[in-house]
Amino acid sequence: MCGIVGYIGTEQAAPILLDGLDKLEYRGYDSAGMAVYDGEKLQYAKARGRLKILRELTHDGAKLPGVCGIGHTRWATHGVPSDKNAHPHFNEAESIAVVHNGIIENYLKLKKMLAGKGYKFASETDTEVIAHLLDYYYKGDPMEAITKMMHRVEGSYALGILFRDHPGELYAVRKDSPLIAGRSAHGCLIASDVPAILKYTRDVYFIQNEEIVRMTDQELAFFTIDQDPIEKQATTIEWDVSAAEKAGYEHFMLKEIYEQPRAVLDTLNPRIREDRIEIEELGMTDEEIRAVKRLYIVACGSAYHTGVTAKYVFEGLARIPVEVDLASEFRYRNPILDEGTMVIVVSQSGETADTLAALRMAKEAGVRVLGIVNVVGSSIAREADNVMYTWAGPEIAVATTKAYSTQLIAEYLLAMRFAKARGTVTEEELAGMLLDLRRLPQQIELLLDHKEKLQRFANRYVAAKDVFFIGRGLDYAISLEGSLKLKEISYIHSEAYAAGELKHGTISLIEDGTLVAAVLTQEDLYKKTISNMVEVKTRGAFLLAVTNEGNTAVEKAADYVIYIPQTNKYFTNSLAVIPLQLFGYYVALGKGCDVDKPRNLAKSVTVE
Ligand code: AGP
Secondary structure: OOEEEEEEEOOOHHHHHHHHHHHHHHHOOOEEEEEEEOOOOEEEEEEEOOHHHHHHHOOOOOOOOOOEEEEEEEOOOOOOOOOOOOOOEEOOOOOEEEEEEEEEOOHHHHHHHHHHOOOOOOOOOOHHHHHHHHHHHOOOOHHHHHHHHHHHOOEEEEEEEEEOOOOOOEEEEEEEOOOEEEEEOOEEEEEOOHHHOOOOOOEEEEOOOOEEEEEOOOOEEEEEOOOOEEOOOOEEOOOOHHHHOOOOOOOHHHHHHHOHHHHHHHHHHHHEEOOEEOOHHHOOOHHHHHOOOEEEEEEOHHHHHHHHHHHHHHHHHOOOOEEEEEHHHHOOOOOOOOOOEEEEEEEOOOOOHHHHHHHHHHHHOOOEEEEEEOOOOOHHHHHOOEEEEOOOOOOOOOOOOHHHHHHHHHHHHHHHHHHHHHOOOOHHHHHHHHHHHHHHHHHHHHHHOOHHHHHHHHHOOOOOOEEEEEEOOHHHHHHHHHHHHHHHHHOOEEEEEEOOOOOOOHHHHOOOOOEEEEEEOOHHHHHHHHHHHHHHHOOOOEEEEEEEOOOHHHHHOOOEEEEEOOOOHHHOHHHHHHHHHHHHHHHHHHOOOOOOOOOOOOOOOOOO
């Protein structure tokens, strides 16, 4: 995904655009660019690489004077990261400038049509097709050109558009890629996400699919694809801009690791009344819950890993069959979505293309869809039948931590609510579990105090070639997350394996000194996992064990042990994940990797 910003008002646009792009760089950072109307033409600057290069190129925007402009930070999809593929893109006369987040699926067909009419292309991107298509349809009326373009283009887009001949106006359009608008005392703004404009206004308009925004320095106007005016209500953003700042931490990721106790508390509190679980946003009666015969949990990446955890918790507590699917697989495997099926989609950003597509497929099949989402007003939040927000606050680091932890909390609460409705747990058991849930924030705090120990251990593995994470049951689920955390920010190859499965082939990769991290939080499986640890140890592995306080038996097989506080067996992933997050963070730090913006990644993958 990419980040787009736009500003029109009384202030110089370029510094405002750069500031906004800075807050959106987590969405993609292969290249960046801006176009500003300087009173006569559309001046622009764009360059491969991080935003700081654009800052240097434009002397922090001073070289692009003007009060109306658009900006872009890119995660490359069509066309390699390069100066010429950087946005904004233009028509040949450079009288139309476009920045784009999304994918134009029929761009080759359109490019062929336009080339046949004599259009020349300067880049390899899909976005440039939009600039020429707007030129093709433009006869003096921007709205007419925009709506005609919208009827031709297939795919996803959030667009910022400037027309040189309409210097007092800035246009934006949305289909499937997030877009917001806002008005401040000094003008109007558009952006891909709230942090980019929160400094200027808290009142934000979430643009819906196929809506058009026309902005002047004073006015925001909204239209349908048929150019009918529409009234929109602003949403007041409660969290403050510092929530999207590092606040003294070296990286957003470390800050967000440390925000987990608070995020867990904020996600728990609205749903626990005295000793009862209340999930009003679920919108289901006990009878409707009992009518659910099968659950699908569908997500990508770390959100998927929480689904693997949730499968054990739902099946263990509520005795309901659960299938966990990668969204990119679910949408193409023709799943059985029949009477009594319910789908839960999990997503931090609420914009992941595969997860959104899975949601739409489930809704088309007529089954109930619940979204577990962190970003308020996101596409998944709006399109699900019901949404259960994770109150983690804005998560900026590409590698998720606090959102992951709050997704687990939401899934525990749901499983307990289902178990209560289905009568598969007693009131006493539920009360005991609520106590354990309430203890988690403080127990996470305790584990965060081990960070120096983890840092010392992690520094021994900055040169590691392969790392394996093993566990059984819920310990396998958390191994998946521990492995992804390490590899996505340190670039060290790592795999998570069901501990009992390693000997069926992959154990051949174990060499002298290979690090194997074994997770043992399920008491009834301790012995089995210890025997798997011995299997790899006899083949030269170095064993790190993450286990419950009191399980000293593991010390006969492990070379290094991290103990986590006792909690309900279903909640152990919430604690075991803390040392695994810190391990991944400190290995990446020790390697000098860009922890918050790992190579090739983006915070939310809004393309297939
Ligand atoms: C997690 O650290 C990764 N950044 C990635 O796997 C992420 O969890 C996945 O892309 C899903 O994103 P979402 O939760 O915003 O849908």
